[in-house]
Amino acid sequence: MKTKPSTLVVEDLNVTKMLKNQYLAKAIAEQSFYEFKRQIVYKSEQYGIEVVYADDLYTICKRCSQCGNINRHFDPNNPIYRCEYCGFSVDRDVHASMNLAQYQRYPSPSGN
Numbered sequence: 001m002k003t004k005p006s007t008l009v010v011e012d013l014n015v016t017k018m019l020k021n022q023y024l025a026k027a028i029a030e031q032s033f034y035e036f037k038r039q040i041v042y043k044s045e046q047y048g049i050e051v052v053y054a055d056d057l058y059t060i061c062k063r064c065s066q067c068g069n070i071n072r073h074f075d076p077n078n079p080i081y082r083c084e085y086c087g088f089s090v091d092r093d094v095h096a097s098m099n100l101a102q103y104q105r106y107p108s109p110s111g112n
């Protein structure tokens with residue numbers, strides 16, 4: 001039985017850049033984003049898991065995970081994702097996870 005993933009896909013939050021923003025810095029420091037990211041990399045390397053960073057989650061989430069349509073009126077604040085083309089509907093966060101799971105099928109133009 002497979003007990004660990006071969007790949008972990010996470011949104012690439014630019015923590016270093018975010019820490020330079022006076023409005024974000026305190027909240028980020030309190031929530032230990034930097035340490036969380038560091039631990040993901042450390043533990044993944046320890047267990048031989050590849051870490052893939054998805055660099056633009058907003059763009060990725062506009063794409064329907066079922067039909068591939070890019071939804072023009074995508075609202076990231078709506079808790080329910082609904083495809084304008086095929087009608088697929090699901091919890092927004094579940095849909096983000098579905099897209100991240102398919103991320104390698106849709107690499108970014110920069111080849112990441």
Ligand SMILES: [Zn+2]
Binds near residue numbers: 067068
């Ligand atoms: Zn669709």
